[in-house]
Amino acid sequence: MGLLTNRYAVVTGAASARGLGKATARLFAEHGATVAILDLDAEAAVDGAADLGPDHVGLACNVTDKAACNTAVAELEGRWGRIDVLVNNAGITQPLKIMEIEPGNYDAVLDVNLRGTLYMSQAVIPGMRARKSGSIVNLSSVSAQRGGGIFGGPHYSAAKAGVLGLTKAMARELAPDNVRVNAICPGFIATDITGGRLTPEMLETIVADIPMGRAGEASDVAGCALFLASNLAAYCTGTEVDVNGGALI
Ligand code: NAD
Numbered sequence: 691m692g693l694l695t696n697r698y699a700v701v702t703g704a705a706s707a708r709g710l711g712k713a714t715a716r717l718f719a720e721h722g723a724t725v726a727i728l729d730l731d732a733e734a735a736v737d738g739a740a741d742l743g744p745d746h747v748g749l750a751c752n753v754t755d756k757a758a759c760n761t762a763v764a765e766l767e768g769r770w771g772r773i774d775v776l777v778n779n780a781g782i783t784q785p786l787k788i789m790e791i792e793p794g795n796y797d798a799v800l801d802v803n804l805r806g807t808l809y810m811s812q813a814v815i816p817g818m819r820a821r822k823s824g825s826i827v828n829l830s831s832v833s834a835q836r837g838g839g840i841f842g843g844p845h846y847s848a849a850k851a852g853v854l855g856l857t858k859a860m861a862r863e864l865a866p867d868n869v870r871v872n873a874i875c876p877g878f879i880a881t882d883i884t885g886g887r888l889t890p891e892m893l894e895t896i897v898a899d900i901p902m903g904r905a906g907e908a909s910d911v912a913g914c915a916l917f918l919a920s921n922l923a924a925y926c927t928g929t930e931v932d933v934n935g936g937a938l939i
Contacts, residue, residue: 692722693920698770700763702753702810703780705729705738708881710829711779712738713908714915719746721916723775726766728753728810753780753806763813772821775919776814778807778828778853785887786843796845803849807856815860815869824869827918828857829911832877832934841884850875854930861928870927872918877934879906901936 699718704711704727715725719742727742728751729735735748747769751762766773782802784795807828818824833842834850842850854873861871878884878896884905888896897905914933917923932938 692720693916693922694718694775695722697723697774697919698726698766698772699723699775699777699919700726700728700766700773700810700814701777701779702728702751702806704777705731705734705748706882707738708908709779710876710879710881710908710911711777713912714777714779715739715746716742717909717912717916718775718919719743721920724770726762728762729780753778753810754801756809756812759806759809759813763810763817767817772817773814774818774824776810776824776826777915777919778810778826780806781829783842783846785841786845788844791843791845795843799843799845800849800852803846804852804856807853811856811860811871815864818869819864819867822868824864825919825923826860826869826871827915828853828871828873830854830857830873830875830930832875832932832937835875835932835938841887857930858928865927870918870923872923872926872928873930874911874914874918875930875932875934876911877906877932877937879908879911879933881908899937900934901939904935906933906935 701715704715726747727738732750739746739748830853831850833847857873
């Protein structure tokens with residue numbers, strides 16, 4: 691029996707083929723969940739859901755748009771009757787240094803990573819509270835814990851640090867209703883967000899700083915999301931779990 695049998699799960703930003711969201715959606719489906727992939731592009735979301743097998747759902751949803759988040763959640767709750775798990779995975783990075791950040795850059799990065807996490811959570815919380823059951827998993831980053839790195843930029847670090855604060859505050863407020871909220875802090879994981887922009891020398895430098903001596907795989911993060919989403923983590927809330935090959939040791 692799968693760890694998420696008879697569960698209904700929503701994963702945002704899960705259309706990207708090599709992404710953490712897609713790997714998480716796939717693992718959830720393998721463990722018996724019915725999954726909705728929400729992403730910017732409707733076709734990519736529908737195709738991504740079809741890849742998982744029948745019954746899974748793909749919907750267009752820009753997580754920076756509160757009305758769109760509410761509409762997507764209402765549609766899924768109408769179809770399924772409930773949402774058990776939300777993974778706030780949609781995110782963007784911009785490889786800028788502190789003095790290069792313009793107001794529009796700041797808005798864009800905070801909007802997707804932080805505001806999107808709030809809006810999607812606000813959309814699912816009433817149903818979870820009413821049923822006294824739910825798990826929300828937020829994607830933060832090692833960038834929140836140790837500063838930028840070459841991809842994110844300081845505004846990305848700020849947004850992901852905000853995700854940690856939001857996670858803990860939501861966890862505290864929702865704990866009496868048995869709605870758990872946890873964060874994952876991935877280190878360097880090979881996906882579209884990190885791939886394609888690296889020279890072999892850059893990759894060597896990054897990996898040299900990781901005690902386990904390799905980049906992470908999307909499946910490494912998906913496994914952690916599965917644990918936090920499932921009853922195995924029934925007494926875990928407000929935690930941040932590092933999936934970084936020992937990068938903070
Ligand atoms: P990715 O670029 O492969 O996928 C991100 C997805 O988010 C894409 O499918 C994109 O279309 C979607 N998206 C972007 N803006 C959106 C919006 N407004 N509404 C809905 N969807 C939107 O990224 P990834 O590497 O899989 O990263 C997934 C999450 O993990 C992100 O939150 C990222 O910040 C975080 N993270 C990644 C790494 C890494 O090394 N890859 C490390 C730490 C944290």
